[in-house]
Amino acid sequence: MMKKSRFFMITAMAGLLFTSCSDDDNDTPFAPGVGISVSGDTFSEAEGPVTLTFTSTEAFGTDVVLTYEVTGSATSGEDFGALPGTLTLATGETSTTLELTLNDDDEVESSEAIIITLTAVDGGTDFIGSANSLTLTLTDNDSFPFENGILVLHEGNFGAGNASVSFVNDDLSLVQNGIFKEVNEVDAWGDTAQSMTFNGDMAYIVVNNSQKIEVVDRYTFESVGTIGGPGETDFLNPRYMAVANGKGYVTNWGDGSNPDDDFVAVLNLDNNTVESTIAVAEGPERILAKDDVLYVAHQGGFGQNNIVSVIDAVTNAVTTTITVADRPNSMQLVNDELWVLSGGNPAWTGNETAGQLDKVNTTSNTVETTLTFAQTEHPGFLSQNDDNLYYYMSSSIFSMGVTDTALPTAADITDLNFYDMSINEGKLFGVDAKNFLSNGSLEVYDLGDNSLLTSEEVSIIPTGVYFNGDFDF
Ligand SMILES: [Ca+2]
Ligand SMILES: [Ca+2]
Ligand SMILES: [Ca+2]
Numbered sequence: 001m002m003k004k005s006r007f008f009m010i011t012a013m014a015g016l017l018f019t020s021c022s023d024d025d026n027d028t029p030f031a032p033g034v035g036i037s038v039s040g041d042t043f044s045e046a047e048g049p050v051t052l053t054f055t056s057t058e059a060f061g062t063d064v065v066l067t068y069e070v071t072g073s074a075t076s077g078e079d080f081g082a083l084p085g086t087l088t089l090a091t092g093e094t095s096t097t098l099e100l101t102l103n104d105d106d107e108v109e110s111s112e113a114i115i116i117t118l119t120a121v122d123g124g125t126d127f128i129g130s131a132n133s134l135t136l137t138l139t140d141n142d143s144f145p146f147e148n149g150i151l152v153l154h155e156g157n158f159g160a161g162n163a164s165v166s167f168v169n170d171d172l173s174l175v176q177n178g179i180f181k182e183v184n185e186v187d188a189w190g191d192t193a194q195s196m197t198f199n200g201d202m203a204y205i206v207v208n209n210s211q212k213i214e215v216v217d218r219y220t221f222e223s224v225g226t227i228g229g230p231g232e233t234d235f236l237n238p239r240y241m242a243v244a245n246g247k248g249y250v251t252n253w254g255d256g257s258n259p260d261d262d263f264v265a266v267l268n269l270d271n272n273t274v275e276s277t278i279a280v281a282e283g284p285e286r287i288l289a290k291d292d293v294l295y296v297a298h299q300g301g302f303g304q305n306n307i308v309s310v311i312d313a314v315t316n317a318v319t320t321t322i323t324v325a326d327r328p329n330s331m332q333l334v335n336d337e338l339w340v341l342s343g344g345n346p347a348w349t350g351n352e353t354a355g356q357l358d359k360v361n362t363t364s365n366t367v368e369t370t371l372t373f374a375q376t377e378h379p380g381f382l383s384q385n386d387d388n389l390y391y392y393m394s395s396s397i398f399s400m401g402v403t404d405t406a407l408p409t410a411a412d413i414t415d416l417n418f419y420d421m422s423i424n425e426g427k428l429f430g431v432d433a434k435n436f437l438s439n440g441s442l443e444v445y446d447l448g449d450n451s452l453l454t455s456e457e458v459s460i461i462p463t464g465v466y467f468n469g470d471f472d473f
């Protein structure tokens with residue numbers, strides 16, 4: 001009985017004849033409300049169609065046109081199928097639905113919103129209910145081709161121009177070799193790649209014997225530019241790069257047989273040019289930034305050296321040098337302290353000296369503790385996993401806590417043939433250059449139990465492992 005009386009009343013309202021009403025129950029004018037609802041509020045772009053439901057608290061006595069507007073950051077016709085802007089609630093019905101199709105495109109996007117707002121019922125606003133607007137969040141399911149995985153840099157053979165980069169996906173199941181070459185459709189793009197440094201979305205590949213840096217988008221590997229190269233004098237035997245105070249700093253040996261021409265090139269990263277150079281002692285190799293301070297380990301180029309230079313990245317001046325042991329080859333910052341691993345002079349120099357691990361206070365830039373290896377021990381590849389340091393020596397991996405007061409005596413992993421290594425998320429990634437003529441491999445170990453997880457064939461002379469993006473293995 002009540003329902004019927006309302007039904008007739010709403011018919012009058014829909015005809016805009018309504019003035020007042022004597023209802024069965026009370027004297028309050030009856031006001032039906034139309035709202036919008038959807039099941040869930042976040043949808044992958046691969047989902048859909050999504051059903052939006054327009055519901056009225058009461059049925060109308062005639063067809064009623066519902067008008068809505070579509071706003072939000074998602075683009076109509078691109079991210080989702082264009083919507084007509086109106087639909088009809090039929091006579092006697094209390095709901096109608098609208099299908100929203102989503103476009104599963106190939107674009108890498110951030111999440112976007114679609115906001116549907118009911119703006120009119122039968123041309124007016126009288127019957128718009130309180131739940132008159134809803135926001136859907138569209139999430140992306142695309143990624144850049146080389147995002148979320150591992151980049152393996154290869155020297156290639158000296159003089160052969162076959163430097164290369166491989167991509168290994170995050171579950172280590174897929175290896176794609178030669179990505180620079182493939183993306184940029186170039187053949188011999190570099191001779192003897194030495195290192196790669198990330199800054200924002202860019203990767204800087206230092207190509208030693210090509211005397212250049214290739215700048216690429218780190219996620220697509222599309223070339224952005226080249227610094228130096230044939231006919232240019234920007235670099236001479238460039239080795240490693242770090243970024244501090246918004247600039248790039250690239251170590252250069254100069255002429256390997258001249259101990260007095262070594263330098264650090266300062267890169268303007270806005271226009272990819274060398275804007276100045278800083279003269280340093282012989283053999284600058286690895287370089288590491290801590291805030292606006294750079295630490296340069298002088299392994300010694302073709303000769304030997306035993307210092308770390310400290311460069312102020314605001315003044316671009318060498319502020320001090322720290323004496324460590326012969327041939328400092330790797331560094332790590334742990335809890336604001338700088339650990340410097342020196343290999344010592346190898347036997348072939350005729351002046352064999354012991355390896356050494358020094359801890360440097362980065363406030364005073366002085367050595368705080370020193371641990372000395374045996375004269376015939378020549379460690380390298382200092383790496384960090386939480387508060388543990390790892391290094392490679394005698395074809396084995398050793399580890400120690402940063403508070404340990406003695407070097408470890410037993411190896412964690414043995415019988416290796418690493419040319420470089422890195423640690424990420426409790427896993428150790430070592431590259432094996434094999435015989436330097438055939439393809440090398442990437443070996444992945446779980447540092448929880450020191451087990452080999454996988455060995456993947458890569459390309460000629462893999463020389464470094466870099467982690468690209470956020471991912472779990
Ligand atoms: Ca979009
Ligand atoms: Ca997609
Ligand atoms: Ca997309």
Ligand SMILES: [Ca+2]
Nearest residue numbers: 253254255258
């Ligand atoms: Ca030199």
